[in-house]
Amino acid sequence: MQQKKILLILSRAPYGDAHAKEALDVALTAAAFGLPVSLVLTQDAPALLLKSQQPQQIQQKNLASICSALPMYDIENIYIETLAAQIQQITLDQLVLPAEFVNEAGIALMIRNHDVVLRF
Amino acid sequence: MLFSILIYGSAHNSQSAHTAYRFADSALKAGHKIHRIFFYGESVHTASELSAPPRDEQNIHQLWKELAQAHELDLVVCIAAALKRGVMDKAEAKRHEKGSFNSQAPYELSGLGQLSEAAIISDRLITFGA
Amino acid sequence: MTTLHTINKSPSNLALWHSCMAALLPGDTLLIIENGVYAATHTTIAEQLSTLEGINISFLSADVQARGLVVTESNNTSIVDDQQFVNLACQHSKTVSWF
Numbered sequence: 001m002q003q004k005k006i007l008l009i010l011s012r013a014p015y016g017d018a019h020a021k022e023a024l025d026v027a028l029t030a031a032a033f034g035l036p037v038s039l040v041l042t043q044d045a046p047a048l049l050l051k052s053q054q055p056q057q058i059q060q061k062n063l064a065s066i067c068s069a070l071p072m073y074d075i076e077n078i079y080i081e082t083l084a085a086q087i088q089q090i091t092l093d094q095l096v097l098p099a100e101f102v103n104e105a106g107i108a109l110m111i112r113n114h115d116v117v118l119r120f
Numbered sequence: 121m122l123f124s125i126l127i128y129g130s131a132h133n134s135q136s137a138h139t140a141y142r143f144a145d146s147a148l149k150a151g152h153k154i155h156r157i158f159f160y161g162e163s164v165h166t167a168s169e170l171s172a173p174p175r176d177e178q179n180i181h182q183l184w185k186e187l188a189q190a191h192e193l194d195l196v197v198c199i200a201a202a203l204k205r206g207v208m209d210k211a212e213a214k215r216h217e218k219g220s221f222n223s224q225a226p227y228e229l230s231g232l233g234q235l236s237e238a239a240i241i242s243d244r245l246i247t248f249g250a
Numbered sequence: 251m252t253t254l255h256t257i258n259k260s261p262s263n264l265a266l267w268h269s270c271m272a273a274l275l276p277g278d279t280l281l282i283i284e285n286g287v288y289a290a291t292h293t294t295i296a297e298q299l300s301t302l303e304g305i306n307i308s309f310l311s312a313d314v315q316a317r318g319l320v321v322t323e324s325n326n327t328s329i330v331d332d333q334q335f336v337n338l339a340c341q342h343s344k345t346v347s348w349f
Contacts, residue, residue: 004240009346011269019250022161022201025232033236043265104272111273112251116239117346118126118247121340129349135284136258136349142312143339146332152340244339249258249349 005036007114009107013044014063015055020048023120024066031073038077038114039070040107041099046080046088049095068096081107123147124156124238126247131165132173137180140248141187148191156194156238157184159227161250164202167195167227188226199229252277254342258284258349261295270348276304279338281330283310290314290321302326310335 008027012019031037041048053064070078079102080090092099102110111117125144129136144154159166171181188195202223203212209229213221223229239245255278257270267289274280280299282289287309289295299307307327314321314329321329330338339345 006239011266018161025200026160026235029232030236030239033233033240035236035240042269104269108273108275111253111344111346112275115344116245117253117344118245119249119347119349120128123339139258139283139310142332143335147336147339150333150336152336244345246256246339246345247347247349249347 003034003036004115005038005113006030007038007040007110007117009040009042009117009119010045010048011043012120014048014053015058015060019120020045020063021061021066023118024048024063026118026120027070027075028066028073031070031075037073037075038079038110039075040079040081040102040110042081042084042107044084044088046085046090049078049080049097049099050090051094051096064096071097079106079110121147121152122241122243123152123154124158124242124245125154126158126160126235126238126245127163127166128161129248129250130162131168131180132171133162134250136248136250137163137166138178138183141180141183143246143248144193145187148187154191154193155242156196156234157188158235158238159195159197160201160232160235161198162205164197164205164207167197167202167223167229168207169224170222185226193226195227196230196234197223197227198235199231202229251344252279252342254279254281254338254345256281256283256345256347257286257289258347260285260288261292266348267295271298271302273346274302274305279306279308279342281308281310281335281338283313285313287313287317287319287321290319299327300324308334308338
């Protein structure tokens with residue numbers, strides 16, 4: 001059977017609710033199943049990759065640390081939406097791992113080119 | 121067509137579990153098959169049989185249970201999301217040394233891998249979001 | 251390889267609606283469900299929906315009725331029931347849910 005390509009589109013910021021963490025768990029599990037996973041961070045989600053995160057006082061797991069493990073799970077196609085990053089004043093050098101910018105038209109094409117799309 | 125359904129909306133504070141139910145019911149009536157229903161995030165509360173809504177209100181736990189029994193559906197509840205929120209079956213209650221449990225068949229606690237497997241096996245995976 | 255998009259939030263969630271509409275490609279269907287159906291009476295979103303070319307816009311009948319709204323059907327806009335929702339999911343090769 002032809003392998004299905006999965007696209008995960010994340011839209012939520014870390015910590016304020018469980019969505020970002022739950023989405024990362026889906027990404028890691030899908031990758032562990034051998035599925036090719038691409039990740040796009042839109043809206044509030046680019047902040048997930050900021051290496052400056054220190055969530056100890058709010059007793060949460062550092063989501064940047066979880067994100068930094070993504071390449072070990074062969075999740076290397078990681079994109080952040082250009083406009084979302086601009087609005088949040090996020091630059092690539094602030095991130096825990098290499099990511100590429102993608103604009104809205106690029107996201108539309110990515111949706112078309114993947115077999116399964118999950119949004120969180 | 122073989123469908124799987126991911127329910128991600130809150131069981132009692134969002135319409136999504138019921139929209140998903142209507143979708144599943146319609147798909148079955150049209151002769152399609154459903155490989156799996158996967159409850160994730162806040163939707164895991166759907167699996168709690170201790171939910172007791174007023175008689176004249178929708179009972180989402182019961183609706184899914186009856187549909188599952190009528191069509192032998194695979195109702196899988198994400199185990200990590202469920203345990204965290206106090207939704208557990210007898211085996212998990214024992215493992216975690218809890219005095220009671222609130223979930224049983226046809227709801228089944230299992231890992232997120234069941235969602236990946238559903239994505240691989242099914243012709244369509246449709247999400248009903250928060 | 252077209253996509254069935256669903257959106258279930260009211261247009262007051264402008265960022266979500268913006269992202270969703272930007273992700274539509276010709277041949278796709280946008281099925282508007284739950285609180286999303288308030289798009290039918292939202293001045294700016296309704297206007298933007300009517301200008302999308304090559305995109306089918308559908309409103310889920312039960313949700314429109316429940317909220318007492320009126321949807322005007324046109325060339326690219328229709329009202330669908332639950333059974334047609336299933337048909338749309340079959341006709342498109344994948345679904346994306348905006349919520």
